[in-house]
Amino acid sequence: MSAASTNDFVIKLANVNGTGSASANGLLMKAIFRMGVPVVGKNVFPSNIQGLPTWYEIRVTGDGYRGRSGDVHIMVAMNAETYEQDLAELSPGGFLIYDNTWPRPHFLSRKDVTVLGVPLARMCNEAFKVARSRILMKNMAYVGVIAALLDLDLHVLHGLVRDMFASKAKLIDLNMQAIALGFDYAKENFSCPLCFRVEPMDKTKGKVMIDGNTAAGLGCVYAGATFGAWYPITPSTSLMDGFAKYCAQLRVDEDTGKHKYCIIQAEDELAAAGMVIGASWNGARAFTPTSGPGISLMSEFIGFAYYAEIPFVLFDIQRVGPSTGMPTRTQQCDIQLCAYASHGDTRHILLFPADPGECFEMAVQAHDLAERFQTPVFVLSDIDIGMNDWMVDELSWDDSYQPDRGKVLSAEQLEKIEKFHRYLDVDGDHIPYRTLPGVHPKGAYFTRGSGHNKWGGYTEDGQEYKELVDRLRLKWASSADHVPAPVIIKSEKKTNCAILSLGSCDGAVVEARDRLEAKGLPLNYMRVRGFPFCSEVENFIQNHEQVYVVEQNRDAQLLNLLLAETRVKRKKLLSVLHYSGEPLDYRFVFDEILKASEMRKSA
Amino acid sequence: MTSFVKPRIRRKNQPVNELGLTRADYEGAMSTLCAGCGHDSVTASMARAFFRLSIEPHRAVKVSGIGCSSKTTAYFLRESHGNNTVHGRMPSVATGAAAANSSLTYIGVSGDGDSLSIGLGQFVHAMRRNVNMLYVLENNGVYGLTKGQFSASADIGSLAKKGAPNEQPPIDPVSLALSVGATFVARGFSGDREQLVPLIEAGLKHKGFGLIDVISPCVSFNDHKGSTKSYAHTYKYYHKSVHADFVPPSKDIKVKYDEGEMMPVELHDGGVIRLRKLERGFDPRDRAAATMALAKAQQNKEILTGLIHIDESHPDMHELNRMEERPLNEIPYAELNPGAAKLAELQKNFR
Numbered sequence: 001m002s003a004a005s006t007n008d009f010v011i012k013l014a015n016v017n018g019t020g021s022a023s024a025n026g027l028l029m030k031a032i033f034r035m036g037v038p039v040v041g042k043n044v045f046p047s048n049i050q051g052l053p054t055w056y057e058i059r060v061t062g063d064g065y066r067g068r069s070g071d072v073h074i075m076v077a078m079n080a081e082t083y084e085q086d087l088a089e090l091s092p093g094g095f096l097i098y099d100n101t102w103p104r105p106h107f108l109s110r111k112d113v114t115v116l117g118v119p120l121a122r123m124c125n126e127a128f129k130v131a132r133s134r135i136l137m138k139n140m141a142y143v144g145v146i147a148a149l150l151d152l153d154l155h156v157l158h159g160l161v162r163d164m165f166a167s168k169a170k171l172i173d174l175n176m177q178a179i180a181l182g183f184d185y186a187k188e189n190f191s192c193p194l195c196f197r198v199e200p201m202d203k204t205k206g207k208v209m210i211d212g213n214t215a216a217g218l219g220c221v222y223a224g225a226t227f228g229a230w231y232p233i234t235p236s237t238s239l240m241d242g243f244a245k246y247c248a249q250l251r252v253d254e255d256t257g258k259h260k261y262c263i264i265q266a267e268d269e270l271a272a273a274g275m276v277i278g279a280s281w282n283g284a285r286a287f288t289p290t291s292g293p294g295i296s297l298m299s300e301f302i303g304f305a306y307y308a309e310i311p312f313v314l315f316d317i318q319r320v321g322p323s324t325g326m327p328t329r330t331q332q333c334d335i336q337l338c339a340y341a342s343h344g345d346t347r348h349i350l351l352f353p354a355d356p357g358e359c360f361e362m363a364v365q366a367h368d369l370a371e372r373f374q375t376p377v378f379v380l381s382d383i384d385i386g387m388n389d390w391m392v393d394e395l396s397w398d399d400s401y402q403p404d405r406g407k408v409l410s411a412e413q414l415e416k417i418e419k420f421h422r423y424l425d426v427d428g429d430h431i432p433y434r435t436l437p438g439v440h441p442k443g444a445y446f447t448r449g450s451g452h453n454k455w456g457g458y459t460e461d462g463q464e465y466k467e468l469v470d471r472l473r474l475k476w477a478s479s480a481d482h483v484p485a486p487v488i489i490k491s492e493k494k495t496n497c498a499i500l501s502l503g504s505c506d507g508a509v510v511e512a513r514d515r516l517e518a519k520g521l522p523l524n525y526m527r528v529r530g531f532p533f534c535s536e537v538e539n540f541i542q543n544h545e546q547v548y549v550v551e552q553n554r555d556a557q558l559l560n561l562l563l564a565e566t567r568v569k570r571k572k573l574l575s576v577l578h579y580s581g582e583p584l585d586y587r588f589v590f591d592e593i594l595k596a597s598e599m600r601k602s603a
Numbered sequence: 604m605t606s607f608v609k610p611r612i613r614r615k616n617q618p619v620n621e622l623g624l625t626r627a628d629y630e631g632a633m634s635t636l637c638a639g640c641g642h643d644s645v646t647a648s649m650a651r652a653f654f655r656l657s658i659e660p661h662r663a664v665k666v667s668g669i670g671c672s673s674k675t676t677a678y679f680l681r682e683s684h685g686n687n688t689v690h691g692r693m694p695s696v697a698t699g700a701a702a703a704n705s706s707l708t709y710i711g712v713s714g715d716g717d718s719l720s721i722g723l724g725q726f727v728h729a730m731r732r733n734v735n736m737l738y739v740l741e742n743n744g745v746y747g748l749t750k751g752q753f754s755a756s757a758d759i760g761s762l763a764k765k766g767a768p769n770e771q772p773p774i775d776p777v778s779l780a781l782s783v784g785a786t787f788v789a790r791g792f793s794g795d796r797e798q799l800v801p802l803i804e805a806g807l808k809h810k811g812f813g814l815i816d817v818i819s820p821c822v823s824f825n826d827h828k829g830s831t832k833s834y835a836h837t838y839k840y841y842h843k844s845v846h847a848d849f850v851p852p853s854k855d856i857k858v859k860y861d862e863g864e865m866m867p868v869e870l871h872d873g874g875v876i877r878l879r880k881l882e883r884g885f886d887p888r889d890r891a892a893a894t895m896a897l898a899k900a901q902q903n904k905e906i907l908t909g910l911i912h913i914d915e916s917h918p919d920m921h922e923l924n925r926m927e928e929r930p931l932n933e934i935p936y937a938e939l940n941p942g943a944a945k946l947a948e949l950q951k952n953f954r
């Protein structure tokens with residue numbers, strides 16, 4: 001039986017795609033957030049526009065944990081197709097709310113949950129005339145029911161409705177009316193509030209709710225990117241939408257209407273890659289957002305940019321593969337693909353954001369690194385980070401920031417030098433100077449993906465070839481100390497066991513670690529944030545006897561990358577793999593590590 | 604923009620252009636193509652056009668794909684940046700480069716394999732976008748660099764070197780360009796520099812996408828009897844329709860047009876293209892007439908050459924994207940950074 005709980009429970013809403021439930025669910029989550037209580041929202045949606053089931057999960061977490069818990073305490077079952085599954089998922093002691101306009105006595109098959117029927121359809125059909133608003137207002141009516149059951153602040157809800165429909169007074173009234181319908185019905189028929197309820201707190205001050213793609217798009221604006229090219233693909237589309245929205249808002253000359261940016265919807269990902277490479281080569285900050293299938297298509301160009309040393313920023317919002325896979329479900333399945341993308345000996349810089357806040361920061365860092373190291377840089381986000389609203393610290397900006405445009409020679413510098421050689425390691429830091437077209441005749445050189453030597457000339461000479469690719473390897477390795485450093489959490493207790501993880505696993509891992517420690521299993525924790533791995537990563541593993549590597553893919557891609565790129569022994573590492581496509585929950589991590597540690601003890 | 608160009612040492616009486624540069628200043632590395640390859644003649648024509656237009660070499664950008672033809676960007680304009688990209692994908696790199704800096708002159712060089720098979724998609728979409736560039740397609744009916752396989756421009760019945768005929772219908776880049784709205788469409792022949800050089804000049808000065816399909820025989824794999832892309836076949840069926848001359852803005856061109864000449868086409872920078880109708884010529888400003896003439900010529904197995912279509916009225920990619928005049932890569936960061944205060948303001952929506 002779930003115990004009564006204030007500010008610590010999960011409410012899940014089962015809806016039909018395309019019925020307008022998304023905004024109602026968002027409203028609900030934001031209301032709790034505005035009451036000062038931390039929330040975690042996860043949208044599990046189908047690859048479909050209308051008709052298939054979709055779920056929205058809101059975890060109310062007074063403790064401020066950022067992952068899923070794996071429980072469901074309140075289920076709002078609005079989709080008859082999934083009633084059975086939804087009922088089964090409910091934790092003992094939970095509540096199921098459904099539309100009893102059409103009663104479903106078989107719900108009574110579970111004796112350990114309480115079923116609350118509300119005649120949502122009937123009430124809305126009586127109250128509203130237009131067919132479409134009858135469907136839409138059903139969503140608002142269940143928001144009202146939940147508001148009463150959880151003791152939500154109606155003023156907060158009203159404020160949100162007002163913000164949402166700012167200019168349309170009629171819609172505000174309509175939505176308020178629907179909320180009141182549900183609210184009043186619940187008050188009259190159930191004993192409110194439930195044992196699960198929300199009490200105002202003060203824990204969301206200085207926080208915002210934002211999704212990773214919007215944050216990354218905004219990051220590209222702040223990075224000074226002026227060019228973006230893309231080919232639509234879920235779940236990366238909203239990144240370019242974000243960039244476009246902020247450019248339209250911030251980068252259009254008021255008097256002339258002229259743009260200080262250019263966004264091109266390419267004919268495919270190959271073209272998007274080529275356009276970004278062309279723009280970067282020509283001195284504009286440029287990027288492309290995509291997902292796994294797009295990276296596959298871009299591979300040839302990625303190798304070109306690597307070998308010809310052209311800055312190239314890519315965002316891979318990972319989704320479940322292989323092939324089309326489950327395109328709206330999340331995974332961390334492109335780690336290996338991106339690390340070595342393209343044919344020949346290639347290796348790249350990867351950044352692993354864990355939340356939208358880091359998406360914003362790393363969007364800026366990716367541009368700096370790509371131009372500093374003249375090479376492709378991948379930001380590996382995923383659906384969970386990219387498309388869910390996360391509660392994060394308000395994004396901040398340092399006004400003294402200046403972009404690192406890397407080693408680009410100006411006309412004046414070129415005028416002074418005897419002769420320019422594109423691939424010569426003049427400074428001994430493995431990074432050659434580059435020039436931009438049109439700046440100075442002395443800067444001209446021939447960029448090619450075919451064999452070239454350090455002077456920039458064509459070559460088929462083995463020694464010259466080796467000299468250049470050896471430098472590329474050193475250049476790449478030297479970026480290890482410039483990618484974002486790993487984050488380490490040390491246990492206060494002595495331990496020789498640790499967790500190593502990355503990206504969107506963070507919330508679940510942090511919580512699992514706390515709970516494991518409470519159970520007598522203290523663990524240190526390192527979250528890697530960049531590739532190539534800096535020496536700290538190897539040292540961390542070496543300093544532990546057992547390291548659990550938590551990641552979201554079948555093949556232990558991070559673990560294998562660690563084995564390939566450090567000298568750590570295989571037996572030190574143990575995989576915890578989650579790859580169902582649902583965002584990771586702490587219970588999974590907790591259970592797996594506990595199991596493994598017990599096996600270890602008994603072995 | 605100040606000129607950094609310093610003329611090379613030159614002999615007396617060598618012709619110089621308005622910048623004081625000689626033809627040698629527009630040359631590049633030594634060609635490594637087969638002796639007699641049509642592509643080398645096209646290279647010479649491109650160098651000549653840049654010389655005649657007095658374009659500062661370092662203000663030009665050369666892009667190409669992969670193939671013998673695509674290699675040639677190394678063989679002219681040594682003081683220009685070149686970008687020899689990947690097979691069939693030059694148009695996208697050119698698009699991005701042009702977007703970043705609209706103030707340079709862009710020339711793309713490609714082959715029939717590069718443009719019509721692996722790169723067909725990018726080729727067509729660059730035309731649809733009306734990227735401001737000249738695209739020279741050196742068309743020899745085969746993949747030269749991979750030793751003579753038929754390309755998609757091979758005519759039905761054209762014989763391979765080993766004797767097998769091609770049985771699939773060809774893709775004609777000129778018809779294709781007309782159908783997707785290209786704004787400057789021409790065909791030339793590597794063997795006719797007199798016609799080709801002014802076409803290249805006009806194409807470079809045209810605002811928007813210019814395509815010149817240049818028949819450019821491959822002497823190693825497709826110059827035998829029975830090939831429809833051989834020198835002999837091309838000379839035989841070569842049919843000039845409209846001759847185009849480019850007249851720069853500085854020259855006084857108080858239009859004196861002779862018999863057979865049409866209204867000159869005025870370009871965005873004040874230059875003019877003078878059109879001379881030859882034999883069964885037509886008005887290339889009329890897309891429908893051009894399409895008809897092309898279809899007729901195809902029926903008669905004639906190779907229609909010259910300026911086939913021009914439309915100066917269509918907005919180019921920059922205009923379509925409402926971009927400001929100043930190149931993107933010259934906008935200072937201070938103008939692009941919204942600042943901390945703005946970031947705080949924007950986040951009011953996220954509460």
Ligand SMILES: Cc1ncc(C[n+]2csc(CCOP(=O)(O)OP(=O)(O)O)c2C)c(N)n1
Pocket residue numbers: 669670671672673690713714715716717718741743745746747748749754821
């Ligand atoms: C992805 C890829 N596939 C195949 C090749 C091999 N390849 C090089 S050039 C070429 C054909 C070039 O033909 P064309 O563009 O007509 O040029 P030409 O040599 O005839 O001038 C091919 C298939 C390649 N470079 N890249």
Ligand code: SF4
Pocket residue numbers: 635636637639640641642671672743747748820821822823824
């Ligand atoms: S193979 Fe053909 S296309 Fe290539 S260089 Fe030789 S003649 Fe020219």
Ligand SMILES: [Mg+2]
Pocket residue numbers: 670714715716741742743744745746747754
């Ligand atoms: Mg060819």
